[in-house]
Structures are given as C-alpha cells and as structure tokens.
Amino acid sequence: MTAPDPKLQAAGTALRVRIGLQVGAAALLAGAAALLLTWLAERPGLRARIDWTAARDNTLGPASHAVIEKLQSDVVVDAFFTPLPGPLGAIGYEAQERTLRLLVLLRESSAGRVTFRQHDLASQIGVDAARARLQELGLRQVDPGGIVVVSMDARQAVLHVHGDLADIDPGDPRGEQGVPRPARLVTFRAEEALVSALLKVSLGDTQTVLFSVGHGERELDDTGLGGLSDLRKSLEGDGFKVDRWSSGKEGGRIPADCAVLAVIGPEQPFTEAEADAVREFVESGGRLVGAPATVVRRPAVEGDRTLPALLVPWGIRIATEGIVAEPRATLGQPLYGIPQCGEIRIGSDGLSAMSPVTESLKRADRYVETPYAMSLERTTPPPGGSVLTLLSSESASWRDVPNPPTAAGHDWKPAPDEARGPFPMAMTAVFRPPRTAEVRRVGAKDAQPETRILAIGSAGAFANASLEVNRDFLLNGFDWAVARDYRVHVEPKSRPSRRLDVASGAALAHVHLWTVFVLPGACLALGLFTWRRRRNP
Numbered sequence: 433m434t435a436p437d438p439k440l441q442a443a444g445t446a447l448r449v450r451i452g453l454q455v456g457a458a459a460l461l462a463g464a465a466a467l468l469l470t471w472l473a474e475r476p477g478l479r480a481r482i483d484w485t486a487a488r489d490n491t492l493g494p495a496s497h498a499v500i501e502k503l504q505s506d507v508v509v510d511a512f513f514t515p516l517p518g519p520l521g522a523i524g525y526e527a528q529e530r531t532l533r534l535l536v537l538l539r540e541s542s543a544g545r546v547t548f549r550q551h552d553l554a555s556q557i558g559v560d561a562a563r564a565r566l567q568e569l570g571l572r573q574v575d576p577g578g579i580v581v582v583s584m585d586a587r588q589a590v591l592h593v594h595g596d597l598a599d600i601d602p603g604d605p606r607g608e609q610g611v612p613r614p615a616r617l618v619t620f621r622a623e624e625a626l627v628s629a630l631l632k633v634s635l636g637d638t639q640t641v642l643f644s645v646g647h648g649e650r651e652l653d654d655t656g657l658g659g660l661s662d663l664r665k666s667l668e669g670d671g672f673k674v675d676r677w678s679s680g681k682e683g684g685r686i687p688a689d690c691a692v693l694a695v696i697g698p699e700q701p702f703t704e705a706e707a708d709a710v711r712e713f714v715e716s717g718g719r720l721v722g723a724p725a726t727v728v729r730r731p732a733v734e735g736d737r738t739l740p741a742l743l744v745p746w747g748i749r750i751a752t753e754g755i756v757a758e759p760r761a762t763l764g765q766p767l768y769g770i771p772q773c774g775e776i777r778i779g780s781d782g783l784s785a786m787s788p789v790t791e792s793l794k795r796a797d798r799y800v801e802t803p804y805a806m807s808l809e810r811t812t813p814p815p816g817g818s819v820l821t822l823l824s825s826e827s828a829s830w831r832d833v834p835n836p837p838t839a840a841g842h843d844w845k846p847a848p849d850e851a852r853g854p855f856p857m858a859m860t861a862v863f864r865p866p867r868t869a870e871v872r873r874v875g876a877k878d879a880q881p882e883t884r885i886l887a888i889g890s891a892g893a894f895a896n897a898s899l900e901v902n903r904d905f906l907l908n909g910f911d912w913a914v915a916r917d918y919r920v921h922v923e924p925k926s927r928p929s930r931r932l933d934v935a936s937g938a939a940l941a942h943v944h945l946w947t948v949f950v951l952p953g954a955c956l957a958l959g960l961f962t963w964r965r966r967r968n969p
Contacts, residue, residue: 438808451825468904487901496623500541503542507545507630509549510549511550512562512578512605517576518595524600530598530835570669571590579592582629588633597624598619599619609634633671640689641675641690643694647701648725658895660733661896666907672910679706692910698728701735715883717883719787719885720884720887720913722743723887726755746814746885747810749811751807754842756853757831757937758826773832777799780793780799783823793905798905800858800902805890805893807825807930809856814863815864815866817862820862830851860886862882863882893905894906896908
C-alpha cells in the first residue's frame with residue numbers, strides 16, 4: 433500500500449477549505465441579502481401595493497389617508513369580537529372578518545402610528561386579558577357582535593360591529609311576515625367609522641362641561657348606582673374637561689370657557705341670580721343638557737326658577753304631574769303594580785332617525801334606559817327655532833300620578849284619568865340666540881350663534897346604573913351640543929361578489945374573447961415554439 437502523496441493531501445485540504453469559505457461566504461451574503469430585503473420592505477416609501485380587487489377592498493380612500501397622515505400621536509385599536517345570536521351569526525362573522533382585514537390595512541398604511549390588537553375571547557387566558565384591557569378602557573362588557581375601541585392617550589371612541597361598522601338586516605328566516613328572507617349584510621361602513629374615530633381621538637379641542645351643584649343634583653364623584661362618576665370618566669375619555677359650576681364662582685356667572693352646562697336632577701330651585709345666569713348663558717348661544725329630579729326620590733320642585741320653568745320659553749316643557757310607566761312583561765302577560773313599571777326601556781322603534789344623537793343607535797337596534805322619567809311636551813320656541821323628539825315611549829305607557837297621602841306614592845297602575853302614551857322622553861331645541869348675534873367661543877373654536885338644548889326626562893338616565901346602556905346615547909348628546917362633527921365621508925364598499933355577471937355590459941364578449949381566442953392561441957403559440965426548438969437544436 434503506497435503512502436499518500438503529501439502534495440495531493442495539501443491540495444485536497446486547500447480545496448475543502450476553499451469550498452467551505454465559499455459556502456460560508458454565500459451563507460453570509462444570503463443572510464445579509466435577506467436582512468437588506470426585509471429592511472427595504474419595512475420602508476413605507478419603498479413599498480409598492482397593487483390592488484387588483486374589483487371593489488378596491490385593499491385600498492383606503494383619500495380622506496382616510498389624509499386623516500392618518502395628520503395623526504400627532506400613536507393610536508391603539510382594540511378589537512373585542514363576540515358572536516351575534518341566531519341567524520345573524522354568519523353575517524356577524526363576515527363583518528368581523530372584513531373589519532380585521534381593514535384594521536390590518538390601516539396599521540400597514542399608518543407607518544407605525546396605529547397599533548392593532550385583537551383580543552381572544554374563546555379561551556380563559558384570552559378572556560382574562562380582555563377583561564383587564566376593558567377595565568383599563570373603562571368598559572364593563574362587550575355587546576353581541578363585538579366592539580372596536582380606538583384610543584389615543586386618555587381619549588377613546590367605541591364602535592359597535594352591528595350599527596357602527598356594519599348595517600345588518602335580521603331578515604325573516606321563518607317567513608313570519610310573508611316570504612322568508614335570510615339575514616344579510618346591508619352596508620359595510622367600517623372604513624368611514626374607523627377613520628372618523630381616528631379623527632375624533634386625535635383632535636386636541638378639549639372643551640369644558642360644567643355640572644351645576646348646590647341644588648341636590650347628582651354628584652360627579654359619587655360611585656354609587658345613582659352617581660355620575662362613570663359619566664364623568666366617559667366624558668373625559670371623549671375629550672371633555674369636566675368641572676362644577678356654583679353661584680360661589682365668578683359672582684354666579686357661568687364662565688366664558690364653558691361649552692356645555694349640565695343640570696342633572698336639581699331638587700331645589702336656583703336662586704334668582706343663578707336663574708338669570710342660566711338664562712343669559714343659554715340665550716347668548718350657550719349649550720344646555722338638563723334632566724329634572726326624579727319624583728320618587730323627592731317631590732318635584734315648583735316655581736319660576738326651576739329647570740322645568742327655565743325650559744318652557746325655549747320650546748320644551750317637562751310634565752311634572754307624574755312619571756311615565758309601562759307594564760312589565762311576565763310570561764307574555766302585562767304586569768302592573770310594581771316599581772319596575774317606572775323603569776322604562778325605549779327600543780329602536782322609539783328612537784328618532786332624524787338626529788345624530790340617536791340615528792346610529794336606531795340603525796344598530798339599540799335601546800335607551802330612562803328610569804323614573806317625566807314626559808316632555810313641545811312649547812313655542814324662540815322665533816326660527818326647532819324642537820325635535822329624540823325618544824318616545826310605547827303606546828302602552830301611561831303617566832302615573834302620585835297618589836295621596838304622599839306625593840311620591842305611586843300605585844303603578846293606569847287609572848282612567850291618567851294620560852296614556854306614547855310620550856316624548858327626550859327632546860332637542862335649536863334656535864338663534866335672542867340676546868346676541870355675535871360669534872361666541874365654544875371650547876377651542878368659534879361657534880355659530882346657535883343655542884342647543886338637550887332635555888331628557890330622567891336624571892337616572894345619566895347615573896352609573898344606566899350608563900353601560902346609555903353611554904353612546906349620552907356621549908352623542910354632548911357631542912351634538914358642542915357641534916362636534918367627526919364624520920369623515922368614505923364611500924362604503926359593497927359586499928364582495930365572486931361571480932361574473934355576464935349579463936351586464938361587455939362581460940360576455942370579454943369571456944368569449946379570452947376563452948375562445950386568447951388562451952387557446954397562447955397555448956398554440958407555446959406549442960409551436962417548443963416544437964421548433966426541439967426540431968432545430
């Protein structure tokens with residue numbers, strides 16, 4: 433056996449080293465190229481997106497890009513999705529899936545300014561994390577179908593899948609009203625709603641809401657069921673600064689920076705100076721949100737310096753003779769004679785579609801609670817003014833008048849002499865200020881000389897016990913009062929169709945051209961080319 437040639441061994445070793453170096457260098461170059469390509473892909477200015485969908489589902493509108501580009505701070509979007517009941521389940525799932533795709537598109541288009549988090553509500557770990565996040569956001573529960581919360585620092589906007597992001601028709605699957613109709617997704621408006629929410633939380637126009645105190649009103653810091661602590665948190669999350677107004681400040685006058693004066697449940701009348709201050713504020717273009725004291729807590733106050741008396745010249749009268757009640761349903765039978773008859777829930781049929789305060793709630797088939805409420809009546813507003821009813825009770829309701837010997841004693845049973853419903857439960861009044869025609873300041877901007885009043889017959893509608901149900905209604909009301917308009921118009925995209933409509937336009941001619949000539953011709957040309965190459969190598 434011959435000994436190996438040292439030269440050949442050295443040559444082989446050198447060859448292996450050279451090959452190893454080449455492989456290592458190639459690996460390093462491949463890794464560097466991958467990192468470089470990844471870095472380049474993350475540069476927004478170097479990305480090229482092409483949307484080939486017919487409805488442009490993967491393209492944001494120009495208005496959406498304009499709002500995103502003006503974001504001054506990072507925005508967090510939290511999605512909490514739950515199933516819709518019954519036949520709406522599949523439609524709700526479709527709306528949720530399209531919303532998720534849109535949220536991913538918003539995140540990718542924002543250059544890192546929008547962060548998106550979907551919370552898992554199917555596992556116990558996910559539920560615990562979702563509850564913790566809901567607590568951080570000041571929310572207690574997730575409505576059927578789910579919600580999307582857009583937040584920036586302390587400001588937030590809550591969007592409901594059913595009503596805000598999508599309009600869903602429940603249909604009539606059983607044919608109870610005629611020909612059976614399946615549930616369907618009528619309109620998908622998520623882009624408009626989400627971009628409007630981005631605009632809402634990004635605006636820095638903090639406006640002041642002052643709550644009157646000193647007359648038995650509901651307390652802002654009261655965390656009990658009858659307090660307003662949850663309303664205060666919600667208003668602050670909506671971009672308002674919340675404070676108190678009493679006659680001891682600024683000589684009884686309402687401060688010039690007050691955007692809205694809220695008078696919730698006063699059980700004593702104003703002083704003469706306070707009543708004059710409220711009149712001057714409202715009749716000079718101020719905005720007022722008011723609700724009378726609950727009768728069952730204490731007899732209604734009377735006189736010309738009460739909230740009901742102040743509202744009469746402005747187009748609204750509060751009927752203080754009693755409170756609105758309706759029978760409670762038990763096993764399909766009406767039940768009378770219990771205090772729960774005074775806890776009114778107004779469904780979508782009783783919500784006005786003509787006001788931005790209730791229009792979105794009606795579209796989403798939501799309801800509003802007005803516990804132990806007085807009804808409202810229309811009076812003559814100032815010249816040129818208009819009064820609109822927002823909430824109406826059912827026709828089965830009645831105005832329960834207190835029974836002797838106590839003024840607050842109600843039997844919760846309709847009597848022949850008691851008025852029957854439906855009753856207006858909330859109204860708005862708008863008119864030109866009779867005391868001035870000058871532009872005044874509302875928050876951080878000039879406002880048109882216009883007085884806006886929102887009157888609700890129930891102070892309990894503002895309380896912690898009802899806020900989980902009434903939050904959107906009340907926030908809409910305060911936003912309307914200060915003329916906040918966050919709506920960005922984006923043309924809603926229709927439901928994606930995956931069928932080719934050959935009966936419209938030139939679609940059939942295009943199908944014939946491609947299937948009969950273009951595709952067969954391309955296959956023929958490719959075959960001829962291959963045959964020619966094999967024949968002439």
